[in-house]
Amino acid sequence: MASKLSTTPGEILREGQLEKRSDSLLQLWKKKRGVLTDDRLRLFSRSSERAKELRFHSILKVDCVEHTRKHVYFTIVTIDYKEIDFRCTEESCWNAFITLALIEYQNRRALEGFRRHRLLPIAYEEQEESEEPRSPSP
Template identity: 85%
Template sequence: MASKLTMTPGEILREGELEKRSDSLFQLWKKKRGVLTDDSLRLFSGTSERAKELRFHSILKVDCVEHTRKYVYFTIVTTDFKEIDFRCTGESCWNASITLALIDYQNRRAVEGFRRHRFQRAASEAEEEPESPEQRALSP
């Protein structure tokens, strides 16, 4: 995975083929072209340029379900607990790439939240500081 110092927002981390299980009655596996960025996984069907996008803010976790000789089966669990099943060839390691990108995204959000909280706390403490003796002497 590329260093965050050199990465631009929306930069493609990985691109390639993986399969998604359909929601239909027969639950067929459909080949998709996946494009993984630092904040989402986009899935393209066939030659279509329209993509379904799974943004990381709506993904809770990636569960690895099963390894077979040919495939790794994994599930993406969304924040509303919807499960989306995927499989990829064992050597392609899509599940690992998605998991690492998701963890990186979650870490960046946690650091941003910490900085925002620290900045807000510092600002509120500055407002609550008592007046210095010099400031009281100048007050009417």
């Protein structure tokens, strides 16, 4: 996936099928329709059009666990260290698309934070300078 630095908010970066391991005792693989945007992964089950969302602000990282001939197994780790297991066909590369979208999201947030913390003091100093009383000219 080529890096897209200028995605529009909500733009779909990837859509297709992947499988999520259930939390039940049997831990069955359930097919989901995934929709990846610039700030989240939506998962739709076959029986419902309601989506479960994994927003990137709550994701710590994507770990690639194993490659087999048929599947790539990967885990999304949330900021509270919950692990959600997925698998996809090797040619669909869901793990790579999610990882790149997450990195772009984290970079965007870091730049916004830098600008906010770096530029606010400069703007504040400029405001203070413009509010200082000027001495009359001789």
